[in-house]
Amino acid sequence: MGLGGISPFQLLIVLAIVLVLFGGKRLRSLGGDLGGAIKGFRSAMKEGEKDDLAREAERLADASESTRASDSAVKRERQDG
Numbered sequence: 001m002g003l004g005g006i007s008p009f010q011l012l013i014v015l016a017i018v019l020v021l022f023g024g025k026r027l028r029s030l031g032g033d034l035g036g037a038i039k040g041f042r043s044a045m046k047e048g049e050k051d052d053l054a055r056e057a058e059r060l061a062d063a064s065e066s067t068r069a070s071d072s073a074v075k076r077e078r079q080d081g
Helices: 008-022 024-080
Strands: none
Touching: 008 024
């Protein structure tokens, strides 16, 4: 038994049929195109993660600034009062 009930012999038959239909040269270029698409997708995902991290860092910086501002306002009120 192979993958999900497909035997290795059946996989070889399917591979032979695909090779006959598309040809070796076209399969090679198709594989290269698929590899390039996967590489582009991965780089876009990494770029998106970097953007998300940058936005989160900016949000945290803004939150800490507002906390510092409110803390200093409370200190001023205590000194005045």
